[in-house]
Amino acid sequence: MGAAILQFGCTMMCPHGGQVMAIPSQSKVLLGGQPALLSSDTFSILGCPFVIGTVPSPCLTVTWTAPATKVQVNGQQPLLETSVGMCNSAAGAPQGTVVVTGVQTKVTAQ
Helix, strand or coil: CCEEECECCCEEECCCCCEEEEECCCCCCEECCEEECECCCEEEEECCCCEECCEECCCCEEEEECCCCCCCECCECECECCCEEEEECCCCCEEEECEEECCCCCCEEC
């Protein structure tokens, strides 16, 4: 059985409470009226309060793994609710995974 494809408008946060903002690269394939999110899209994180000791180290970007392998959207792999988004600091250090909620459930893929 497949997993739900992520769509623009689902709620994504870093593990420290920062808001993940997606910038969809396509607008032709819509799920619930919103663009399907792709592994090649840009994801930025705003408002992460993470601190290491006394040094701020906010999550700033997301790197995704495990997108769909059997379905493509405009030649790109869509992200699934089972995909793993790694939140990264400015130095590129991994700082935890994205928490995703509010995913549409009508369209699935593998």
